[in-house]
Amino acid sequence: MYEKDGEKYFIVDSHMHYWQAGPEVWVKGAEHYAKGWIECFHAYQGLGPKETHWPIEKFMSYTEDDLMKDVFEDGYVDVAVFQPTYLKEWYEGGFNTTERNAALGEKHPGKFIANTRFDPRDGDEGLKELARNVERYGSTGVKLYTAEWNNGSRGYKLSDPIAYRYLERAQELGIKNIHVHKGPTIWPLDKDAFDVSDIDHCATDFPELNFIVEHVGLPRIEDFCFMATQEPNVYAGLSVVIGGLMHARPKFFAKVMGELLFWVGEDKMTFGSDYGIWEPKWQVEGFVDWDYPSDEFSDFPRVTTATKKKILGLNAAKLYGIEVPKECQLPADEGTPAAQDDAALVDSGS
Amino acid sequence: MTVTATNTVVSAALEALTTVRDPELDEPITALGFVASCQVSCEGRAVVRLRLPTYFCAPNFAYLMVADAYDAVTAVPGVTSAEVILEDHFASDQINAGVAAQAGFVKSFDGEAVAELGNLRAQFLRKAVMAGTDQVCRPLLGAGVTPEELRVLTLGAVPASPELDRLRERRAELGLPAGDDAPLLIDPQTGARIDAAAVPLHLRKARVTRAGIEANTSICSGMFKVRYPDGWTP
Numbered sequence: 001m002y003e004k005d006g007e008k009y010f011i012v013d014s015h016m017h018y019w020q021a022g023p024e025v026w027v028k029g030a031e032h033y034a035k036g037w038i039e040c041f042h043a044y045q046g047l048g049p050k051e052t053h054w055p056i057e058k059f060m061s062y063t064e065d066d067l068m069k070d071v072f073e074d075g076y077v078d079v080a081v082f083q084p085t086y087l088k089e090w091y092e093g094g095f096n097t098t099e100r101n102a103a104l105g106e107k108h109p110g111k112f113i114a115n116t117r118f119d120p121r122d123g124d125e126g127l128k129e130l131a132r133n134v135e136r137y138g139s140t141g142v143k144l145y146t147a148e149w150n151n152g153s154r155g156y157k158l159s160d161p162i163a164y165r166y167l168e169r170a171q172e173l174g175i176k177n178i179h180v181h182k183g184p185t186i187w188p189l190d191k192d193a194f195d196v197s198d199i200d201h202c203a204t205d206f207p208e209l210n211f212i213v214e215h216v217g218l219p220r221i222e223d224f225c226f227m228a229t230q231e232p233n234v235y236a237g238l239s240v241v242i243g244g245l246m247h248a249r250p251k252f253f254a255k256v257m258g259e260l261l262f263w264v265g266e267d268k269m270t271f272g273s274d275y276g277i278w279e280p281k282w283q284v285e286g287f288v289d290w291d292y293p294s295d296e297f298s299d300f301p302r303v304t305t306a307t308k309k310k311i312l313g314l315n316a317a318k319l320y321g322i323e324v325p326k327e328c329q330l331p332a333d334e335g336t337p338a339a340q341d342d343a344a345l346v347d348s349g350s
Numbered sequence: 351m352t353v354t355a356t357n358t359v360v361s362a363a364l365e366a367l368t369t370v371r372d373p374e375l376d377e378p379i380t381a382l383g384f385v386a387s388c389q390v391s392c393e394g395r396a397v398v399r400l401r402l403p404t405y406f407c408a409p410n411f412a413y414l415m416v417a418d419a420y421d422a423v424t425a426v427p428g429v430t431s432a433e434v435i436l437e438d439h440f441a442s443d444q445i446n447a448g449v450a451a452q453a454g455f456v457k458s459f460d461g462e463a464v465a466e467l468g469n470l471r472a473q474f475l476r477k478a479v480m481a482g483t484d485q486v487c488r489p490l491l492g493a494g495v496t497p498e499e500l501r502v503l504t505l506g507a508v509p510a511s512p513e514l515d516r517l518r519e520r521r522a523e524l525g526l527p528a529g530d531d532a533p534l535l536i537d538p539q540t541g542a543r544i545d546a547a548a549v550p551l552h553l554r555k556a557r558v559t560r561a562g563i564e565a566n567t568s569i570c571s572g573m574f575k576v577r578y579p580d581g582w583t584p
Contacts, residue, residue: 036405046576184408189463193408221562249568255561
């Protein structure tokens with residue numbers, strides 16, 4: 001919990017990691033990919049405040065103690081959602097697996113939600129693994145990285161028939177939340193790998209599932225916004241937005257937040273620190289203090305304390321059924337979903 | 351940036367590289383700092399080295415930049431042959447070899463691509479047109495011009511500005527109306543005039559498209575600066 005000016009904020013970090021990426025786990029023959037990936041992540045950390053930067057050695061191999069201190073002790077987080085990314089072609093035993101996350105989570109009851117993942121290219125065996133993970137770890141969410149390299153394939157679309165088969169099975173198993181992370185490759189490579197239109201199809205065809213688009217579809221924010229306006233079950237995951245822009249480029253951060261509040265709305269935006277890329281502490285503190293910098297932003301939806309409480313924790317708590325202490329809840333009539341109404345007005349006027 | 355052989359051919363090659371844009375960010379690769387060096391030997395052999403914000407930048411856009419740089423430098427008078435080398439990228443070998451052999455994207459990524467990149471380029475040019483529409487319209491709206499007035503405005507009636515020139519260039523590149531009589535507000539797909547009722551949404555879409563590109567540029571330039579601390583050209 002974070003407290004400022006008498007207001008209490010329940011913090012759910014809905015997108016964070018516990019990875020292993022040191023040279024000792026780089027797959028032989030794929031060392032350049034393993035090195036390139038973690039160096040790329042490390043460069044993202046460079047967009048946060050200087051005093052929060054880590055040396056690459058720590059960044060590759062941060063420990064359980066680092067995580068517990070940074071996220072919970074210093075970072076105000078009440079509940080954190082592990083989002084696995086396997087990358088087994090590059091890292092022996094995987095970069096950030098369900099098992100590794102859950103093993104840490106089991107030592108700290110009540111602190112973590114262990115999401116799992118699937119890759120629709122893994123066939124029947126992948127479906128069985130998904131069922132085993134759901135049963136063993138009680139996962140109600142999955143993280144999907146569509147640009148993962150798998151056996152010669154550079155990626156997939158969520159609208160592919162093989163993906164629908166997995167989504168159907170996931171739903172049967174009780175999965176509610178699908179976190180989608182787009183990356184730079186897909187099949188075929190001449191298409192835009194970051195395109196989010198496949199999520200649009202899924203959101204329509206699986207109305208019972210929630211689709212949380214991580215880093216708000218960056219670098220395709222505009223396409224994401226048009227889609228999210230039309231799909232009630234599409235959410236904006238703010239990982240990278242707060243971490244990558246709030247400190248480094250405050251003016252563009254304000255523009256992006258304004259657009260998201262307008263098109264997506266404060267009820268469908270969720271905070272994620274993307275730890276270990278960025279520590280949550282400065283992100284939570286900075287976001288609670290944040291407002292538009294000037295009058296230039298007067299035609300964007302207002303940002304209230306209720307807006308921030310929802311984004312920092314209450315929205316994700318709803319998605320995952322997390323109980324929120326009464327002192328952190330909003331009064332029933334507080335906070336208006338203005339953005340949805342505004343967007344609907346724009347739509348009806350078109 | 352390293353420049354050797356201080357002759358007019360090098361200057362001309364660098365000038366030619368300013369016409370090469372990052373298709374996603376719609377900025378010249380020279381302004382983004384992506385040109386690490388440009389050398390031309392006495393015999394006219396040009397060697398250009400490019401570098402990008404990350405090791406995993408999308409290979410299709412990377413290919414376009416390398417291929418466009420090759421075409422731009424090859425066309426410079428005095429350049430007899432050109433080599434463009436993308437450094438520090440997961441697909442460097444495939445891209446560099448493919449562009450050197452003038453093989454096209456499909457052959458360069460054998461079995462992994464089904465079409466050349468013209469559609470991808472056009473898709474991002476349309477985004478650039480939308481973003482450019484906001485760049486031109488935002489100051490006009492700020493000065494009190496109404497959306498309805500914008501709708502009936504022609505390009506020739508908009509006060510001259512670098513933003514307007516840029517918008518016209520992008521529209522012309524797509525084969526969209528770009529002359530003085532052309533409407534300021536058009537559908538970037540079809541070139542059709544925007545209906546009165548659709549103007550508010552069109553302007554909203556233009557604004558968010560610009561915000562998206564600006565946010566990407568912020569992140570890419572930030573990443574580039576972390577990766578190459580000495581290489582940044584503002």
